[in-house]
Amino acid sequence: MTPVLEIRDLRVKMPTPRGHVTVVDGVDLTAEPESIAGIAGESGSGKTITMLAVLGLLPPDAIVEGSARLAGRELIGLPERELRAVRGRRMAMIFQDPLASLHPMLTIGRQLTDHMRAHLGLGRAKARARAVELLAEVRLPDPAGMLDRHPHEFSGGMRQRVAIAMALACEPEVIIGDEPTTALDVTVQAGILRLLDRLRRESGVTVVLVTHDLGVMSALADTLSVFYSGRVVETGTAGTVLRRPRHPYTAGLLAALPSPEAKVDQGVRPIPGTPPVPGDRPSGCAFHPRCPHGVDQCAVEVPAPVELDDRHRFACPPDPFAAGRTS
Amino acid sequence: MSRLEISGVHVAYGKGRRAAEIVAGVTLAVRPGQIVGLVGESGCGKSTLARAAVGLLRPSAGTVTFGGRPVTPLGHRARHVSLLPLQMVFQNPYACLSPRRRIGDQIGDGFRDDDGGSGGSGSRSHSRSRRAAELLELVGLPPSLRERYPHQMSGGQRQRAALAAALAPSPEVLVLDEPFASLDVSGQAQLARLLTDLSGELGVGMLLISHDLGIVKQIADELYVMYLGTIVEHGPTLELWRSARHPYTRALIAAIPHADGSGRIPEALAGDVGDPRTPPPGCRFHPRCPYSVEECETRPPPLTEVLPGRAAACWRHEDVAASADSPTTEEKPAGPSTGPITILKKEDR
């Protein structure tokens, strides 16, 4: 099966007052058709920059190298005019703040129909009918009545549903959701998670889901890639990575989560220290200063990925969680 | 003995006929060394209650006392010295940190004169600077950050610096409004650990306010669950978590996604949070409640003791207790629910 989205050795250097610094450093990522590919990691680990690079939305003075293919077609280096067509029709993005993709002064109906008329060449009446369908699809009550309302008339959860309807409008192959539920209450978040799951099954769209929330990953993601300091340190099926993590960073993130039990006596177990800032990344394995399992070699060599047969890969050759080892 | 006592507090914004009541009769208490969690969806009135708790807003009814004395708003600048041991950390660190002054100086402002060192002004400022460094270390920041301005720090660092500043007057009770909101997983865990240590080692009582029950329940001794300006359930954390008696508490718990790799999608709660200014009649939760019956639509249930040390405001709390799980709901429109309740399971992987 050809992956819908295939990222290979992607590198991004961002301009700073001290010159360009590497913020994405050799990322590989594959999203199969109709799957949800999860990207997790602490803030600042390069998740958003990776997605913006794929969409060609980075500032012109950012340096992007490597490859990102949408259904086989290379996106990196594509002229802006062609990228714009790809972004409108074939790939769509949902942001943490739905207002980022909605115009505050225009009605929901106007925004949806303008978008479809521009990209799909639909007539006014057809576009309006389709807009009603889309709002029903994302389960907004009274979809026809919604068309004449403005974004500020909606609650956060309803706005995110509108943003998803907008993303679906041109039936894209890929939807990239960057922390799409992070700003919502869990009660509302759960509804959006159910919506994304249904859309994936019913309309066959591929979703790249970026979030630091591993609970959300567990609910939705088929595959999971864990970012640390601009690199993928572990990847595999979400179930495997979450249940049997092999990279100490993944294990640390999971251990730091509130457990499903309340007020456990051993207390909370955070990962010590803070993530490195770009331009000041530790040598060797970037996680080694915070790692409880480090050996001498970790400070020197950039760890080569260890590959297990079930497409589970992790960048930690000492492999402290290998079966039979106690750690 | 409670240090902070909030009893029957109502808070409204605006005056006269335009007054909009947000908090509608809340009673809660914080004892020394105790972490009391206050949870509920965004917009239910948590921050409003917090501001009333520290005397930044005057309740329209009810009382707030600290160490037995009334907490009366005198304006931000003129807080009575007896209120110095009652401190608040705001959701936005900039609400308590000035952007134009170094962190060390701002922490130094908070020291009470009696423990700020004695002697000439030189030795006093030296001692303040040393104690500011100690506080930064206490909250897990390098002492060198004393020299920085707020904008030169990361979001997580600013949150900790604001906490250090609130700790300067040696508070007995801290009100923390959404302290986890700007942090990611590991930052949240670090802060949760720090708060547990502060309450355990320094005996600081805390009112820990958050929309995220998943984190709060990890460190709070007691929980208060708020819905549209009222407390709907209260009790020891572990008991509430294991056997909630109010359908809203159950819904909050059921909506939390767990990173267990199971692929299970948590339960959504139908409908929207609503506006406390225009609460529905009867039980405020009834339009979203799967247990709602006719009585719930007209008569507001009082918060009553359901077990020793536990209270719930629900006409049907016994039926809720008898049902093993919270009812499973299908993906619903974002409006109030009308359809039948059916079960939607994610296909096995």
Ligand SMILES: Nc1ncnc2c1ncn2[C@@H]1O[C@H](COP(=O)(O)OP(=O)(O)O)[C@@H](O)[C@H]1O
């Ligand atoms: N416009 C920018 N210029 C320079 N550096 C940036 C810019 N945007 C983000 N960065 C840096 O790139 C790194 C990765 O950021 P980002 O991809 O936003 O992280 P994430 O989404 O994982 O939280 C961060 O350390 C951030 O400071």
Ligand SMILES: Nc1ncnc2c1ncn2[C@@H]1O[C@H](COP(=O)(O)OP(=O)(O)O)[C@@H](O)[C@H]1O
């Ligand atoms: N200064 C204010 N004036 C008028 N209404 C306000 C003010 N601050 C908050 N509100 C309203 O009070 C309600 C509760 O807000 P808040 O206490 O911030 O809730 P929470 O902290 O639980 O999210 C909201 O409807 C909000 O719009």
Ligand SMILES: [Mg+2]
């Ligand atoms: Mg990001």
Ligand SMILES: [Mg+2]
């Ligand atoms: Mg608030």
